[in-house]
Amino acid sequence: MLKGLFSKVTHVLRGTRKIDDDLLDDLEEALVQADVSAKLAMRLVEELKTRAENTHVEDAAGLENVLRQMIHNMLRPLEKPLNTGPTAPTVFLIAGVNGVGKTTSIAKIGHWYRSHGNDVVFIAADTYRAAAADQLDVWARRVNCDIVRQQPGADPGAVVHDGLQAALSRNANLVIIDTAGRLHTKVNLMEELKKVVRVVERVLGRPPDESLLILDATTGQNGLNQARVFHEAIDITGLMIAKLDGTAKGGIVLTIADQLGIPIKLIGLGEKPESLALFETRRFVADLFERNGGDEA
Ligand SMILES: Nc1nc2c(ncn2[C@@H]2O[C@H](COP(=O)(O)OP(=O)(O)O)[C@@H](O)[C@H]2O)c(=O)[nH]1
Ligand SMILES: [Mg+2]
Known part of the structure; x- marks a missing residue:
């Protein structure tokens, strides 16, 4: 099954690193290495930083939760069931x-x-x-x-x-x-x-x-x-x-x-x-x- 799809990103977010520019840079790079486009990676990290500040997230684990939520919000509108025809087949x-x-x-x-x-x-x-x-x-x-x-x-x-x-x-x-x-x-x-x-x-x-x-x-x-x-x-x-x-x-x-x-x-x-x-x-x-x-x- 799907495992480790984002392993470089989770690696950066592992542990109890404090949120600073180094961490955010590493995160952006890890996103790009996981085939997130450079533009999107930059946007995600900027938004992540703002959200983390506004919600007083202080460690990498908290940051991961915010990132998960952002990705969820991005993908959810594209989750659609397969169509069925009005008549067979x-x-x-x-x-x-x-x-x-x-x-x-x-x-x-x-x-x-x-x-x-x-x-x-x-x-x-x-x-x-x-x-x-x-x-x-x-x-x-x-x-x-x-x-x-x-x-x-x-x-x-x-x-x-x-x-x-x-x-x-x-x-x-x-x-x-x-x-x-x-x-x-x-x-x-x-x-x-x-x-x-x-x-x-x-x-x-x-x-x-x-x-x-x-x-x-x-x-x-x-x-x-x-x-x-x-x-x-x-x-x-x-x-x-x-x-x-x-x-x-x-x-x-x-x-x-x-x-x-x-x-x-x-x-x-x-x-x-x-x-x-x-x-x-x-x-x-x-x-x-x-x-x-x-x-x-
Ligand atoms: N690992 C993996 N291999 C796949 C998957 N889907 C197709 N393949 C392999 O990709 C190769 C090309 O698949 P094929 O169906 O012939 O591609 P087509 O030329 O687009 O019809 C074959 O060796 C498949 O077994 C998948 O989801 N995972
Ligand atoms: Mg074929």
Whole structure:
């Protein structure tokens, strides 16, 4: 599970250090090392200092409580449940650059809905690489979901069209669309994604109920630019932050929240079908400051 996400920050706050400029400088640096943007780290530390003075907080432990509260207040407005469509099937479109964890995340989401009694159809609209549909196929079998796929190179719009028709005729509750790891600089790939959205609109009379962008927590602030490009092409309704296990840089979530203001809906915690959680602010803040795991270094 999530441990030590903020280990450098908790290290600074450990013990009974008095609050002085040295401590605040160390804290700011630790925040930046945890992938909080420099701007946000500065803002947080300034606000922390003011609040600490106003409330007569005198030691590092008290400071931590104030910081926890500030982070909670920042993230809480972005905690939103996953949407459900007004008519079946609910449609989730999954987007993101290669390797961020799209296909694995689809398996996790499918597994969760399936184990709650839903009929789930995966649509393999990443037709660019043959291996992509094969990978989704393997997951579909493992997590007991249906899959609609076509031959490699097929038009993703056509695959989505057929997949939605199949889901409608099977009375499926949920459709999850896997898309290519379209390089965010390639305009044609963004056009392809827009086309997939239009196909969903044409078949169901509404856009996908969720257009989820998957970001990889371990790639730091690169993900922010990706997110902007995707958000310009299609209306991203939520984020999933994958690979939050095994990073001491949980601050990326704060940076994402600060700069994008897009709801954070899910987090990925490993490579197993069960390694998925809804984003819950309280839980996340507790995990951020968890002291039992992670490296100090
Ligand atoms: N540790 C960890 N690895 C993940 C997570 N999600 C995906 N991965 C791994 O990331 C790699 C790329 O995942 P994949 O789903 O193929 O990415 P895609 O190219 O976006 O479809 C695979 O090795 C996955 O097992 C996660 O939450 N935690
Ligand atoms: Mg994939």
